[in-house]
Structures are given as C-alpha cells and as structure tokens.
Amino acid sequence: PFCSSSAFSSPSLASLLCLSPRRRPGRTSPGRLVPFDCCTRTGAAYLARDWARAAELLQRALHSYAGLRAARRACAPPAPGGALPFPRGGPGRWEAACLGRRLRPAPSAHRASSAVRRDFERREPYNYLQVAFFKLKKLDQAVSAAHTFFVANPQHLQMREDIEKYRRMSGVKSDSFRDLEATPHWVRAGVQHYDADEYLQAVASLEESLTEALSALEECRALCEGPWEDEDEEEQMQPGLYEAIAGTHYIQVLKCRQQCVLEIATKPGRISATEDFIPSHLDLLQFAYSQAGNQTLAAECAASYLLFYPTDEPMLEKMKQYHTELGEGAAVTARQVLITRGLYFLRSLMEKKLIYYAVEHLGETFNDPVSNSIILLFCCGFTKTVVRIHFRIVLQSLLMPVCACFSIGPLPFEGIAVTMDSQQMNGTQRVVFDRVLTESECKDLLRLTKAAGEAGDGYRARRSPHTPHERFEGLTVLKAVQLAQNGDVEWRDAKLLLQASEKSRKIIESYFAPGKKLHFSFTHLVCRTAVDGEQEGRMDLSHPVHADNCLLDPEGQECWKEPPAYVYRDYSGILYLNDDFQGGGLFFTEMDSVTVTAEVRPKCGRLVAFSSGKENPHGVWAVSRGRRCAVALWYTHSQEHAEQVKGRAGEINTSTFKGDQIPLRNSFWVFP
Numbered sequence: 099p100f101c102s103s104s105a106f107s108s109p110s111l112a113s114l115l116c117l118s119p120r121r122r123p124g125r126t127s128p129g130r131l132v133p134f135d136c137c138t139r140t141g142a143a144y145l146a147r148d149w150a151r152a153a154e155l156l157q158r159a160l161h162s163y164a165g166l167r168a169a170r171r172a173c174a175p176p177a178p179g180g181a182l183p184f185p186r187g188g189p190g191r192w193e194a195a196c197l198g199r200r201l202r203p204a205p206s207a208h209r210a211s212s213a214v215r216r217d218f219e220r221r222e223p224y225n226y227l228q229v230a231f232f233k234l235k236k237l238d239q240a241v242s243a244a245h246t247f248f249v250a251n252p253q254h255l256q257m258r259e260d261i262e263k264y265r266r267m268s269g270v271k272s273d274s275f276r277d278l279e280a281t282p283h284w285v286r287a288g289v290q291h292y293d294a295d296e297y298l299q300a301v302a303s304l305e306e307s308l309t310e311a312l313s314a315l316e317e318c319r320a321l322c323e324g325p326w327e328d329e330d331e332e333e334q335m336q337p338g339l340y341e342a343i344a345g346t347h348y349i350q351v352l353k354c355r356q357q358c359v360l361e362i363a364t365k366p367g368r369i370s371a372t373e374d375f376i377p378s379h380l381d382l383l384q385f386a387y388s389q390a391g392n393q394t395l396a397a398e399c400a401a402s403y404l405l406f407y408p409t410d411e412p413m414l415e416k417m418k419q420y421h422t423e424l425g426e427g428a429a430v431t432a433r434q435v436l437i438t439r440g441l442y443f444l445r446s447l448m449e450k451k452l453i454y455y456a457v458e459h460l461g462e463t464f465n466d467p468v469s470n471s472i473i474l475l476f477c478c479g480f481t482k483t484v485v486r487i488h489f490r491i492v493l494q495s496l497l498m499p500v501c502a503c504f505s506i507g508p509l510p511f512e513g514i515a516v517t518m519d520s521q522q523m524n525g526t527q528r529v530v531f532d533r534v535l536t537e538s539e540c541k542d543l544l545r546l547t548k549a550a551g552e553a554g555d556g557y558r559a560r561r562s563p564h565t566p567h568e569r570f571e572g573l574t575v576l577k578a579v580q581l582a583q584n585g586d587v588e589w590r591d592a593k594l595l596l597q598a599s600e601k602s603r604k605i606i607e608s609y610f611a612p613g614k615k616l617h618f619s620f621t622h623l624v625c626r627t628a629v630d631g632e633q634e635g636r637m638d639l640s641h642p643v644h645a646d647n648c649l650l651d652p653e654g655q656e657c658w659k660e661p662p663a664y665v666y667r668d669y670s671g672i673l674y675l676n677d678d679f680q681g682g683g684l685f686f687t688e689m690d691s692v693t694v695t696a697e698v699r700p701k702c703g704r705l706v707a708f709s710s711g712k713e714n715p716h717g718v719w720a721v722s723r724g725r726r727c728a729v730a731l732w733y734t735h736s737q738e739h740a741e742q743v744k745g746r747a748g749e750i751n752t753s754t755f756k757g758d759q760i761p762l763r764n765s766f767w768v769f770p
C-alpha cells in the first residue's frame with residue numbers, strides 16, 4: 099500500500115537523499131559516531147531499492163543524530179552564576195573540548211546542511227525507514243517508524259492514512275505503535291536532576307541508565323557470540339581464545355553485533371546503547387559524584403572513563419586532582435565491569451599484545467608489505483593459520499573496515515596498496531600493487547637503463563626478440579653490479595635495483611605464499627622502445643601471448659610444462675618504472691590466447707604479480723611511441739634454481755659491498 103506513500107512524494111526527498119552533490123561523509127570507525135548526514139549512501143541504497151542497506155544507513159544516521167544531540171546536551175556549559183564554578187578556559191572552550199572528546203570524527207564532520215537538519219528535526223528519516231522496513235517485511239519496525247514520524251507530524255495526511263492501513267493489517271500489534279524518539283523516563287530524570295544540581299538523584303538515574311546500556315550491550319554480545327571467557331583471566335589474551343573465535347565465524351559475530359547494537363539503539367525505552375554512551379555517562383557521573391561530595395566514586399568514574407579514552411587530558415588532569423584530594427594512599431581503580439568494555443572499545447591493550455604476539459610468532463611473514471592487514475586481522479582475533487587461510491579473501495572483505503579501528507605504527511613497506519586482486523582481474527593468482535617505488539626511485543632506476551642500452555647484457559639495444567618494430571634493452575642484476583664495480587654506473591642505482599627486486603620478492607612471497615620461501619629465479623631491467631618510422635599499420639604485439647613456466651598451446655588448450663620453458667618458475671612480477679609511452683599495456687588472456695580477461699597499464703611504482711603457470715597467459719600490446727621500462731622478475735620455490743649474484747659473477751670484488759651491504763643483508767640476494 100505504500101508505493102504511493104508520502105515517502106516517495108515528499109518535497110524534501112531530494113534533500114534527505116542528497117540528490118544534489120554533497121560532501122562525502124567522513125571516514126568512520128566502529129564505535130564512533132558516523133556523521134548523521136551520511137545520506138549520500140542512504141540515497142543511493144534507497145534509489146537502488148536496496149531496502150536492507152537503506153534501513154541500516156537510515157538507522158545509523160538517526161542514531162548518530164541522537165548521539166550528536168546527546169553530546170550537545172551533555173556539553174552545554176553550566177549556566178553562569180549557578181552553583182557550579184566556571185570551568186577553565188570559559189564556557190565556549192569547555193563546550194568545544196567536550197564535543198571534541200565525544201564526537202569522533204571531529205565535530206565539524208557532523209555539520210549538516212540546514213535542509214538536512216530540518217529533515218532530521220521533523221523526523222523525516224522515519225518516514226523513509228518505515229518504507230524500507232515495510233519492503234523488508236519487518237512490519238513491527240515499519241509501524242514503530244511510521245508512528246514515530248506521525249507523532250511529530252500529526253498533520254501529515256498521507257501518513258495518517260498509512261497508519262490507518264497499518265492498524266487494519268493483521269499481524270500488527272497495538273504495542274508496535276511506539277514513539278522511538280521518546281526519551282526514557284530515567285534519562286529524562288537524570289538530565290533534569292543534573293540541571294537542577296540535584297546530584298544525588300542525578301547519580302542514581304545515571305547509574306541506572308548506565309546499567310541499562312551495559313546490559314543491552316551484554317545482550318548483543320551473548321546473542322552473537324556465546325559466553326565470554328572469564329574476564330579476569332589473563333588467558334583472555336592467549337592465542338587460544340582467538341583460535342576459538344577465529345575464521346569466518348568471527349566475521350559473522352562482528353556483523354551480528356553491529357546489527358544488534360543498531361537494533362537496540364532504536365528500541366523504545368532504551369537509550370542508544372553504543373559504547374560511546376558509556377564514556378559519556380562516566381564523564382557525567384564523575385562530575386555528579388564529585389559535586390555530590392563523593393570523591394571516591396568520582397575518581398572511580400574518572401578512572402573508568404580513562405579506560406575508554408586513556409589520553410584524554412582534561413580527565414587525566416581531574417584524575418590528578420582526585421589523587422591529591424583523596425591522599426596518596428588511596429587506591430583508585432576503574433570499575434571492574436567496565437574493564438572489558440574499555441578494552442573492547444579501544445582494543446588498545448589487546449592490539450598491543452596481539453602485535454607483540456605477531457612479532458614474536460610470525461617472524462618474516464609479519465614483516466611483509468601487507469602486514470597492516472595481518473595486524474588488523476590479528477586485532478580482530480585471527481590466528482596465524484587463519485590469517486593464511488583467509489588471507490586473500492579477507493583482505494578485501496568486510497573485515498578491513500570493521501577492523502580498521504587501530505592506529506598502528508610505521509611498518510615496513512607502508513603505503514603499498516593492493517589496487518586489483520584476482521577477482522578484479524578475472525583470474526586466479528593475479529594482483530596489482532601500487533606505490534612499490536617512489537617517483538625518485540623510478541627516476542634513479544631509469545638512469546640505470548641507459549647503461550643497459552650501452553653496455554647491457556642480453557639484447558644490447560638490438561631489435562626485440564619479439565618484434566622488429568621495437569628495440570629491446572636488458573640489464574641483469576648481475577651486470578648492474580659489475581657495472582657499478584667498474585664505476586660505469588652509480589653504485590647507489592645498482593643497489594636500488596637489488597633492493598627493489600628484494601622488496602618485490604617480499605611482497606609477492608607474503609601475498610601469494612606466506613611462510614613459504616620464494617627465491618629469485620631471474621631478474622632484469624628491460625626497456626622496449628618503439629622504432630621510429632616502423633609503427634604504421636602495426637598489427638603485432640610487443641610480447642606475444644605466453645605463459646612464463648610452460649609452453650602455451652592455445653589450440654590444444656594446454657600448456658606444456660617442459661623445457662625449454664622455465665618450468666621451475668613459480669611466480670612472475672613486473673615492476674614498472676614509467677608511463678610516458680604509447681601502447682605497451684600488459685594483458686591477460688584465457689588459455690585460448692585471444693580472449694582478454696584483464697589489462698594493466700604500466701606506471702611508476704606499479705608491481706603486477708601472478709603465478710607463472712597456465713592460469714596466467716599474458717602478453718604486451720605494441721609500444722608504438724616512446725620507451726617502456728620495467729624490472730621483470732621471476733621467482734621460484736626451488737632453492738636449487740635460485741639466482742645467485744655470487745654464483746654467476748665470480749669476478750665481483752666483495753670489498754665493494756662492505757659497509758654498503760647493510761640494507762641488503764637480509765635480502766635473498768646471495769653475495770660472496
């Protein structure tokens with residue numbers, strides 16, 4: 099009955115759904131208030147008739163809006179001349195600091211256009227919410243949303259009609275007609291008492307609502323993940339626990355909990371039971387207790403608050419004050435029941451312990467380029483084994499946003515991004531990483547390619563082995579080192595080539611084969627240059643379609659893993675250095691060698707990596723102008739086939755490496 103509902107014809111539809119361009123919502127993390135003006139996505143979901151998503155986003159926005167108002171209320175400075183002393187810095191600063199503490203992202207991110215604010219004041223989102231719930235066949239929730247809207251908009255004829263329809267519907271209970279915005283009596287009482295300086299009553303009400311919030315959160319936890327391990331036990335931090343909650347199950351737990359908290363937040367008679375609610379209450383409580391003269395409990399609330407925001411300066415300051423007031427001997431501890439909550443909220447202790455655990459147990463895998471993700475997974479309760487199993491699936495999945503709540507220190511290879519994974523490249527074992535090299539590193543390596551043209555090995559600027567329309571210059575690592583020793587190229591550049599190859603090796607190893615060693619098989623710096631005057635009507639490729647470790651037979655749809663193919667190569671990588679040329683894209687095909695499944699445009703710092711077998715036939719489009727340079731890398735699991743600078747360069751003078759060797763010491767390059 100609601101297709102013609104007011105929700106679809108409301109004049110403010112455009113503003114609520116943000117059909118006009120609007121600033122994107124800020125990045126958010128769990129446990130933090132989402133700016134309530136997150137309607138761009140709501141609008142998209144709504145218009146796409148993705149009711150579940152629309153309902154979720156609307157609820158989240160409503161919840162954030164409520165949180166914002168609560169924060170404003172709680173942060174309103176005390177009236178001048180009242181019983182309270184004026185806080186330091188004056189009321190304006192106090193309010194700003196208080197809001198800053200409560201609202202994350204920053205208060206400015208919560209600013210919404212006046213049209214959207216008006217819509218929220220008029221409870222417009224409930225109108226959309228009722229449609230979404232109705233479509234989702236969640237009648238009870240649809241009715242309460244409709245009722246909530248109607249309470250604030252009794253003149254709304256369309257809604258009046260809708261409400262009547264709901265009333266006549268079988269399966270709709272009369273207690274479904276709830277006002278979801280009605281403030282529970284004890285919250286109201288708490289606020290009133292607070293305002294009236296009746297701190298003791300305020301304390302009682304606030305304690306009651308805190309208990310209520312905790313039990314609501316507890317309910318979600320129990321509902322979603324079963325009983326907790328004994329909170330007091332140090333074992334909690336042991337890997338065993340994470341084993342127990344690891345894997346896909348944990349993803350489900352996280353999803354379930356989010357959903358549950360959301361539902362509770364919009365239940366009638368309940369304050370929003372998010373975790374942010376707890377520290378806000380503790381802040382109010384510590385103030386109320388101290389005003390009521392109970393410094394011990396005030397200090398306990400302050401200590402509990404610090405579990406959530408351990409670096410909050412005003413609270414640390416107060417804590418100091420309480421210590422002085424109570425005397426040195428008095429033990430001030432946080433509330434026992436809040437310890438896990440605090441941990442949960444911040445995850446800081448857990449995070450640290452897990453990182454220590456990871457450092458200790460993960461060894462080299464930990465030091466890999468995607469260790470960001472590994473640590474995040476660890477923080478989310480994943481074990482080493484599970485990390486391995488779920489590694490690739492999990493990276494792109496919901497876990498990333500869910501877990502991205504920790505700030506972690508600088509990591510090796512920080513800043514590298516996975517731009518495309520196998521799925522996005524329509525294949526298996528394919529990936530594109532970006533930012534593996536900086537612009538200046540690309541420049542330095544390009545300088546080396548000049549030497550390749552003059553004195554490089556292999557092709558020495560001869561015609562390409564693949565096409566007469568391009569020149570091909572190659573420089574092996576070995577040759578680069580020799581040239582550096584002779585002073586023909588800068589030593590620093592040669593070393594950079596070694597380092598870049600090692601970095602790529604680590605990246606590829608940890609992405610595709612964590613825990614299993616990958617050795618260099620062959621490495622060279624290659625440039626392909628279009629030969630002027632030979633590009634007209636060109637139909638050939640710069641590099642014909644092939645697989646790297648077998649002989650491709652497109653007709654037979656086979657790939658023969660036998661010599662002369664380099665059958666021991668397991669993974670291939672190409673680290674690109676530039677993009678100032680025409681053509682030259684790398685592409686992947688099916689086994690038929692003609693059906694293109696993915697393309698990669700080279701650019702500085704981009705590393706494409708893939709398994710070297712028949713699952714990855716690939717080729718390079720003709721380079722029709724300019725010069726295309728890359729480091730081509732092949733890796734093998736077989737130690738026997740490991741490329742050794744030493745083995746093949748007997749004449750290398752090892753003294754060159756002295757002192758210079760440090761950055762390469764742990765690399766897989768084998769020096770004398």
Ligand SMILES: O=C(O)CCC(=O)C(=O)O
Nearest residue numbers: 641646672684718728730
């Ligand atoms: O340079 C490229 O993009 C790919 C080269 C390649 O496939 C090869 O050398 O085997």
Ligand SMILES: [Fe+2]
Nearest residue numbers: 645646670716
């Ligand atoms: Fe290749």
